[in-house]
Amino acid sequence: MKGVLLVNLGSPDSPTPKDVKPYLDEFLMDERVIDAPKWLRTILVRGIILQTRPKKSAEAYAKIWWEEGSPLIVISERFTNKLKTQTEMPVALGMRYGTMTIKNAMQELKDKGVDDVLLVPLYPHYAMSSFETVVVKVLEEQKASFPGMKITTLPAFYKHPEFIKVLSESIKDGLEGFDYDHVLFSYHGIPERHIRKNDPTSFHCKIDGTCCNVNSVAHNTCYRHQVYDTTKMVKEYLGLKEDQVSTSFQSRLAGDPWLKPYTDYEFERLAKEGKKKLAVITPAFVSDCLETLEEIAMEGKEQFLEAGGEDYKHISCLNDSDAWVKVMAKWVNDWQTTDVLDVVPST
Numbered sequence: 001m002k003g004v005l006l007v008n009l010g011s012p013d014s015p016t017p018k019d020v021k022p023y024l025d026e027f028l029m030d031e032r033v034i035d036a037p038k039w040l041r042t043i044l045v046r047g048i049i050l051q052t053r054p055k056k057s058a059e060a061y062a063k064i065w066w067e068e069g070s071p072l073i074v075i076s077e078r079f080t081n082k083l084k085t086q087t088e089m090p091v092a093l094g095m096r097y098g099t100m101t102i103k104n105a106m107q108e109l110k111d112k113g114v115d116d117v118l119l120v121p122l123y124p125h126y127a128m129s130s131f132e133t134v135v136v137k138v139l140e141e142q143k144a145s146f147p148g149m150k151i152t153t154l155p156a157f158y159k160h161p162e163f164i165k166v167l168s169e170s171i172k173d174g175l176e177g178f179d180y181d182h183v184l185f186s187y188h189g190i191p192e193r194h195i196r197k198n199d200p201t202s203f204h205c206k207i208d209g210t211c212c213n214v215n216s217v218a219h220n221t222c223y224r225h226q227v228y229d230t231t232k233m234v235k236e237y238l239g240l241k242e243d244q245v246s247t248s249f250q251s252r253l254a255g256d257p258w259l260k261p262y263t264d265y266e267f268e269r270l271a272k273e274g275k276k277k278l279a280v281i282t283p284a285f286v287s288d289c290l291e292t293l294e295e296i297a298m299e300g301k302e303q304f305l306e307a308g309g310e311d312y313k314h315i316s317c318l319n320d321s322d323a324w325v326k327v328m329a330k331w332v333n334d335w336q337t338t339d340v341l342d343v344v345p346s347t
């Protein structure tokens, strides 16, 4: 029997250093997130980052925590429950990190008789630190505990016309009544090195965009290429002008160079350039989370206004909107009936 496995990133169990520490430990010890050799990763993560970050992160989580729990988890659960009403297949939700494990979600599907699974990583774009690590983890669990289960993965849907439409329409709703003069597309950043590592040709990606008009298999796994495609397509759908839109990257950790331009620098640049009313959208995330609610909606607003901006609005992610659930329901139901995935990767 067919079933659907939704996977998102995960959150700590509570916004306290006691719960944030093991969550960050699992997250940052993932070799696809901090991709240093294990001995070095251990020193970096356990010897340095985890000495101070859990307290700082817990304070940030406390600012956005809901009565029902972490926004990312609550929203993902609401999305899952709505999807269940729109498909005959069993649907289960797991998280890559934390206590809501992928293994438990796979067990839930198995207990319902599912042996043919559509895996949906809840990320529009491919990065080894998001999409790829989910796929690898699911395949590891399959090998270890569910050998009879067939796994098919929904590809990154960053440029699927139905995704672009539902995202653009939700942005249009968010912009209504807000007299903006610029729209910033802020995506989660990744180290530039990860782009090179994910380039199967080893020579295509130049990290400055000059490669992106040349068709290449590299684009199937190039996070930078994919996010710029999303920006371009949403910009076209909404009829925004070239100088009304820009793309930037948030949430970097110290160390190696990450994808540029950095969102916090963009706030300053845009304010200094006279863009006084800024709308910010965060399309790397399908659900609101720490990185959107705290870093962008709270900290970002402060940074932009301090730099001379006058008005600022973060537009919510797709979350559990009926329109987004309907798009996902169509994709999974099409797979159920035809075995075909109408979500093609790019070249």
Ligand SMILES: C=CC1=C(C)c2cc3[nH]c(cc4nc(cc5[nH]c(cc1n2)c(C)c5CCC(=O)O)C(CCC(=O)O)=C4C)c(C)c3C=C
Binding pocket: 009, 010, 011, 012, 024, 032, 033, 034, 053, 057, 070, 072, 123, 127, 129, 130, 188, 189, 190, 191, 251, 253, 284, 285, 288, 289, 290, 291
């Ligand atoms: C778009 C998907 C994501 C990518 C790609 C990604 C890469 C990435 N992240 C870190 C480090 C951290 N990210 C943190 C939070 C966080 N990251 C994503 C998504 C992607 N990360 C989400 C949805 C969240 C929010 C989770 C929530 O509970 O709301 C954090 C934890 C918070 C903090 O301490 O700041 C860290 C750390 C790296 C290093 C990385 C790529 C190498």
Ligand SMILES: [Fe+2]
Binding pocket: 188, 251
């Ligand atoms: Fe992250």
Ligand SMILES: [Fe+2]
Binding pocket: 204, 205, 206, 209, 210, 211, 212, 213, 218, 219, 222, 225
């Ligand atoms: Fe490219």
